[in-house]
Structure formats: structure tokens, C-alpha cells
Amino acid sequence: MDLLGMLANKPRLLALGEPTHLENDLLRLRNKVFRQLVEDEGYRTITLESDCLMGLVVDDYVTSGVGDLDDVMANGFSHEWGGLAGNRELVQWMREFNEGRVDPVRFAGFDGPLETAGPASPRPVLTTLHTYLANWLDADLLPCTSDALDDLLGSDERWINPATMMDPTQSIGQTANAERLQQIAGELAVLVDTETPYLIAASSREDWQRARLYARTATGLLRYHYWMADQSDRRIARLLAQRDSMMAANLLDLVDRGPTLVFAHNSHLQREKSSMNMAGANHEWWSAGALVNAHLGEQYAFFATALGTMRHREVDTPPADTIEGVLYAQDQQLIDPRTLTGPLQPRVSPWFGYAALDPAHLPSIDGIVFVKDIKPA
Template sequence: MTVSRSLRDAARPFSPSAVTDLLPPRTRVLALGEPTHGVEAFLDLRNELFRHLVAEHGYRSVAVESDCLAALAVDAYVGGATDGELDDVVREGFGHGFGEFAGNRELVRWMREFNNGLGEGEERLRFYGADGPLEMAGAAAPGPALIRLRDFLGDHLPVELLPSEGELLRLCGPEDRWTEPAAAFDPGRSVGRSADAVQLRLIADELVVLLAAHEPQFAAEADPEAYWRAHLDARTATGLLRYHAAMAGIGPDRFNSLMRHRGLMMADNLEAITRREARRGPTLVHAHNRHLQREAGRLPLGTHQLRWWTTGSLLATRLGESYAFVATTFGHRAPDDHPDPETFEGRLAALPEACTVLDPRVLAQTPAGRAKPRVPADHTYFGIDPGALGLMDGVVFVREIPRQAGAFGGG
């Protein structure tokens, strides 16, 4: 297929600077999306971009689509506060099984090496998880985060303002009542709307009010890391209680509600990270395109057609021009998975480079910008909607990726 002049005008061979040249000047959050998980090429691309952002643009943090609580152990490791085997840190510190990927291991290894080489007074790199402690099979119990929040408040406030630890433990009960895998698809197996759960939501709300109402006191006397952790526990506990309540819902909006709550938890975490990092530099975020896109999310699920406001749409509304989104897509990954030549990815497949950066503003004016969306060959990835190019700041096209076995590879 011949490459048109208009398509050549939109394209540059991949380099980190080709990506950053497309970004708005006041970018505080660079959201790099991927079309599927578990592809090392996308993780390698992220790692190369992050190293460039650190060296040339003052970035000092990265947030990935992973459990926000588990990620604390990774951050402690890259900051030198803890030691241990790298493989163990990555395996236990990434949610969704993402710790098995070599690219995530390399990111953590490099961040620790970079921090070890810093001089006195230089800002270290921080690692964050953007996601809640959620998996496809369900959600974590809210009790541990709620009890840690109560303990933090108890270190600074009169005990009579707080529920007793015994009361919280009684209401939470054993963790396995919250983590029942069958509750993901059977609301009758969820504890999320039980009398205990309703009472816990009221208590959580009261604790969050105390955390906010005493902000001047905590800012003056609390350890900054402990104060940050208290806010993280507050967001996590309240988010999990809402998510479990949605799991117990029986209406037709149940799955939409779960997507909304997950997207909101990610957006709240990323907004908090942005505020924390404001003095130190911008943040790179890496997650699925569907989470980070500015437009509403749409997803077929059995007989349901899900639609929700994504994490990216929420952040773009809150942060304005400080939020930038670069989507990644690919051409083919197996002999039986080449894109239709009339689709967006099919048009880009004419590009000769293995990896290309494209300006979406120019791309929208080309035949590729008017092409039809790709219909995925299986459930493990989503193509780019060319009608949404105006909501992107950049597109990265990887010509070929290997097919991988497992949940994310379609094999």
C-alpha cells in the first residue's frame, strides 16, 4: 500500500521527543494509553518515554494501572526504604497479574538505580498505583484501609470522636465475606448492601469528614508520608464500600455502575497524585486507552452495552489543558489478525517504520482520519475510533506485535 503525502506529513519515526513535541506546554499529567495489556513492546515504549521525561522534562513520578495500596511497597523499594528481591517486589506490588511482565520489572529496577545515584537534595522518583484494589473477580475488603484511617486519626484526635477498633472489626467481619468471587456476577452473593456495610459507609463518611476538617492540624503536626497514606486509605475505603454496594445492585445499570465507580476511584487517585507532585514535576500515567481517553467509554459485555465517563474524561474536565492523552495502537499481531485496509489501523499499516508517532490534528485531515474503526479479532484489545482524534494529543502506532498466550494475548 502506498503512503499518501498527507499521511507522511502527520507521521514521524518514534522517539520520545517526537511525543513530547506534540504536548501542550502546561502538561502536568501525560496519559499514555495502550490498546491491550501484557505486550512488552508497549511497556518498553513507556519505559523509554519515561526515562526521557525524567532526564529532559523534570518528571519525577509514574502512575500505572495497578493496585494503589500494593504499589506502596514498590515505591518503598524504588526509594531505597526497603530491600528485597526485585522479582518478589514486582510480583506482589502490581495488581492484575502485571508483575509477571519483564517491562514492569525493568521499570522498577531502573527507578531504584536512578534514585540510588541521586545526590543530596535531589528529588527522587516516585511510583504510584492509580487503580483501586480491584480485580476482575471482585474487590478487596474495605476493613484494612478503614482501620488504618481510624488509627491515624486516633494519633491526633480525642478518642471519643472515633469509633472503637472493636466496632470496626465486628462490622467488617472476615475478609472473605467481601472477596467472594461469585459476587462479581451474582449480586445475591455480595455483602455490599448488608446492614453492616451500610453502617460502615456512615462511619467511613464521618472519618473522612474528620480528616478534612482537621487539615490545618494534620498539615502542621503529622508526618507527611503518614498524612498522604491517610488520604489514600480514606479514598480507598470509601471507594471500596461504594464498589461493593454497586456489586450488590440488581438493576440493569449494575455493570455500568461498576465501571463508573472504578473510573472515579482512578480519577480521584490521579488527581491526588497530581496535587502531591505539583511542586516536583509532571506525572506520566500508563493504563489502557479505554481508561485514559477523553470521551465516554463504551464496552459490549454479553447482552449489555456499557457506557460510562472514563478516568480520562474526568481528569480532562478537572485539569483542563494540564491533561494530555497519547493513545497507542498496533497493526497486526498474528497471520490471522491483520487490520482491514479500510480501517484506521489498516491505513496506518502502510507506514514503513516499526513504530511511528502521529499528530492527530494532521491525521484527522487524511483518509485515515475518515476511515472506519477496526473491529477487533477477539476481546483482548480495542482499536482507535478515528472520530475521536480531536480528543487526543498524540497517537503512537506499532506496526507489529507478537501474539501472547494468556488473558491479555488472546491465545
């Protein structure tokens, strides 16, 4: 399937979206696309909608063989996605491809450490960043000692309290200690940037790049905790926007490695504004794709995946006047959105976990990948 053949230029970031999660048919299609991009087009990185810090475990394995495959699948993915066969097959192929190579393919997560139940404690990322800088810089350059940092962080249970998801008064994200931690994270991030020449020479470029990842994640995670404590009617929209902002920052950093394939939900990769009905209100925010597109322009390309049926989820044959209905009748796998003309209606999904394509978004989609029938995972 020649996605790049539909584009005038080879993008630095090629986005392949999916309309639902947890379906191996979609993951195996993604794997096929990535293999073709690697072997024929020189792509060397794939990044998934998974925890960016956990993804380092997968990257170490596929590049250097560090660890055991079962442990990597258990500890290298968030949202329990390590249990999906399609993801395991991707990791296995990447490790086999890299054996004996000097130009390995790389793996990355680009989501924040934000599981469904709530955000992670900032302790691991802040202490790792502080330790890295303390190993190479004079102590008087650091904003605090490790003991002071530990005291400010306090108990992890307070940070990961699941009650904060529905009750902002339970969050500690706007306490005096949290605000001081935001300041410290910002100062540590500045040190990573201002001491770049020395840090690369003293440690390595790879270690410095990881420090930048920890710095971005620390500042972003503390901002997410800040909005967890917000009691205004904009709280949900701010949380959604903060998550996608963290995603976009990671994507923009990854493209410096070279041409990259990103795989995530369509809603995170689209150029249009995203929206969600939650807690009795409609919330809007700019997706990671929209943010990245604003920076990269034509160096960003977005292919949305659409599906016909997913009968195990009660998603049956699509109505003929929807995007999916037209594609179901044509039975093509790769479609130019400009060929879909005439009045089209939005498809209404009977299952909350599937989002059909919005006809109003067609002008901002570079291509549609259509899967006619999804079989149970």
C-alpha cells in the same frame, strides 16, 4: 520520541494509553518515554493501572530501597502484572536512578483494589486509616472504636465472595453493617481533611498523604461493594463508572506532586465516553481520562497507542481503510491525528483482548504512538 513537542503546553498529567495489556513491547516503549520525560523534562512520577495500595510497596522500594526486588514485583502490582519483564525493568531503572538523589522519581498505582474476580475486603484500608487517626487524635473524635469497626466488618470471606460478580444477591454491600461502614469511612475521611494542619505536624506530610489515599480508597471501595449488590439493569455501568471515578480521584491527587505520566488502557484515558458490551447489553460511562480532563483542561494530554500486528494473538495486517491500516503503510511512530483525513472504518479485532482506535475519537486525541509489529511477550 518527543511527545511534548506536539503540544502547545507542558501538561501536568500526560497520559499514554495502550490498546491491549500484557505486551512487553508496549511496556518497554512506555519505559523509554518515561526515562526521556524524567531526564529531559523534569517529570518525577509514573502511575500505572494497578492497585493503588499495592503500589505503595513499589514506591517504598524505588525511593528508599525498602524490600527485595522479587518480593516487590510479587506484592506491588495487581492483576499479576508484576511478572512482566517490562514492569520489572521499569522498577529496576527507577531504583538505580534514585540512588543517592534528593529528588527521587515516584511510583504509584491509580486503580482501586479491584481484581478481576471482584473487589477486596474493606478491612485492610479501613483498619489502617482508623489506626492512623487513633494514633494522633483524641478517641472521642473517632466515629467508633477499633473493636466496633472489627465487628461491623465481619468475615473477609463474605466481602470477597466471587459469586457476587454474577449474582448481586450474594453481595453484602447493601446490608445495614455495610451502610454503617460507609458512614464511618466518610467520617474518617472528613477527619483527615479537617485535622490536616495537626496531622501533618504530628506525623508527616507523607503519612498524611497516605491517609488521604486510604480515605479515598475506603469510601470508594465501599461504594463499589454497594453497587455490587444492586439488582437493576444499570449495575454493570455503575460498577464501571465507580472504578473510573476512583481512578480519576487518585490521578488528580498525584498531579500535586508535579508533572506525572499515567499509563493504562486507552479506554481508561480517553476523553470520549467509554462503552462495553457485557451480559448481553451495552454499558456506557465516563472514563478516568474524561473525568480528569474536565478538571484539568489543557493541563491534561492524551496520547493513544495503536498497533499494526500482534500475530501471536491472530491480529494480522490491518485493513487499509482503518486508522491502523493507514499508519501501517506510512510506518511512522508518532502521528498527529489531524493528519488522518478521509473516510476511515473501525478496525474489527479478532481477539477480545485488543481494542482498535475508534475513528470518531480522533479529534479528542492529542497524538498517536504507533507500534507496527508486537512480538510475543
